[in-house]
Amino acid sequence: MQVEDWRFLDLNLIQLEKLHGLEEALARSKKFKPTVIFWRASKPILTMGYFTKVEEKLNLKKCWEYGIKFVRRITGGSVGPLDPNIFSYSLIVEEKNPVIPESIEESYSLICGCLVDALKKIGLKASLSNLSDVLIDGKKVSGSAQARVWGKIIQHGFVYLDLDLETFKSLLNMEKLKEKILSLDKRVTWVNKELKKIGKKPLTFEEFKPYVEKAFVKNLNIDFRDEPLTIYERKKANFYSKKFFMDDWNFNPNLHKIANVRFSFKTGKNLINISAYLENKTIKEILITSNFYPEKFFELSQNLKNVPADEKSIKPIVCKFFEENGLNRLNNVTVDAIVKVIMKALNSKQ
Incomplete structure (x- = not known):
């Protein structure tokens, strides 16, 4: 040859x-x-x-x-x-x-x-x-x-x-x-x-x-x-x-392929990234990552799958998660602030 x-x-x-x-x-x-x-x-x-x-x-x-x-x-x-x-x-x-x-x-x-x-x-x-x-x-x-x-x-x-x-x-x-x-x-x-x-x-x-x-x-x-x-x-x-x-590729390549929500929120040094797939106004897949307490946001993501994409359904889950983990806030970011970020992300659906 x-x-x-x-x-x-x-x-x-x-x-x-x-x-x-x-x-x-x-x-x-x-x-x-x-x-x-x-x-x-x-x-x-x-x-x-x-x-x-x-x-x-x-x-x-x-x-x-x-x-x-x-x-x-x-x-x-x-x-x-x-x-x-x-x-x-x-x-x-x-x-x-x-x-x-x-x-x-x-x-x-x-x-x-x-x-x-x-x-x-x-x-x-x-x-x-x-x-x-x-x-x-x-x-x-x-x-x-x-x-x-x-x-x-x-x-x-x-x-x-x-x-x-x-x-x-x-x-x-x-x-x-x-x-x-x-x-x-x-x-x-x-x-x-x-x-x-x-x-x-x-x-x-x-x-x-x-x-x-x-x-x-x-x-x-x-x-x-x-x-x-x-x-x-x-x-x-x-x-x-x-x-x-990208976090969604490294955590979940299937979500990376189908995500119709990608959103980043930054306040001061705090950064939150959200990738999600919504279908019929329901969260089918979601990944929340951050540069502070990342393990908590990842755990929270698991609790939001197959939940209706509305504040009435999401807020109690976030509040319960904070209570069960003995948290009042994460890095000075309150429960209400996190709920608002999640809703802002979901409302930005592509």
């Missing part, structure tokens, strides 16, 4: 929301070149699979307490940590490109095999398991996820160079995931921990990157060509990234 030229983007640090916006912009593009991106999240953040139920997987109170956000991706899988010490990659290519097998299983094996070979080159006993997980001596060090949309294959994944496993465990829902959380120490590892075991020095993102680059070039039989983003591509990436910054 003839060697193909693929585009290579070395982005280094990037906001996860912007990275996903760029992936979508490239995948939707008609003027497209197969692209591999090396990147790392600019700050600690959680990445969630498309079908993940936030409230079941995460300890939302801890996430908000630590100021760690979560971003939903368009690919499947569960939840995982990302930060500047975790090597990450994205691959976007046409579904019909001869380099990537048509079979999902075979495509995972080829692409994730590049990570396996890179780890072997630095002296670690890596192997592929469960379709897309890379293991070192039976412990997970890398995971990947894939989606086939807009005629393209999007695959992205990570390799833990270092990992703050204790913090990650604290961000998970212990009540529902206790056994899985307690077993993470036995199931997960990271590159520099394993290198230390065999007497080798730790590797940085920049030091590990060439090993992965060489593995991609060799295993996929391609050449990389450095080619910066065009002004148009940056513009489209910014446009598509907006979704990944």
Whole structure:
């Protein structure tokens, strides 16, 4: 097979929301070149699979307490940590490109095999398991996820160079995931921990990157060509990234698709965002988020589903919620003020 030229983007640090916006912009593009991106999240953040139920997987109170956000991706899988010490990659290519097998299983094996070979080159006993997980001596060090949309294959994944496993465990829902959380120490590892075991020095993102680059070039039989983003591509990436910054997408992608109410209210430093879907003057879905007591507003949202969209029905529910939680006000915002904001939002139906 003839060697193909693929585009290579070395982005280094990037906001996860912007990275996903760029992936979508490239995948939707008609003027497209197969692209591999090396990147790392600019700050600690959680990445969630498309079908993940936030409230079941995460300890939302801890996430908000630590100021760690979560971003939903368009690919499947569960939840995982990302930060500047975790090597990450994205691959976007046409579904019909001869380099990537048509079979999902075979495509995972080829692409994730590049990570396996890179780890072997630095002296670690890596192997592929469960379709897309890379293991070192039976412990997970890398995971990947894939989606086939807009005629393209999007695959992205990570390799833990270092990992703050204790913090990650604290961000998970212990009540529902206790056994899985307690077993993470036995199931997960990271590159520099394993290198230390065999007497080798730790590797940085920049030091590990060439090993992965060489593995991609060799295993996929391609050449990389450095080619910066065009002004148009940056513009489209910014446009598509907006979704990944939105609370309704990250909490409930189904609500994001159907919402006919989106409203923001700011008073002083207090910000309240409301997304909802109204049908026949009834609240079918609603999400209330805020930059103060976010867990309380999220809980309140759950109590307002399938309630008539009128003040007579909504006010008693809000009042009862405040009473049951021993609250008179939230950050100097009274019950009456919150009811008014909710009604103003619902009356703004698109």
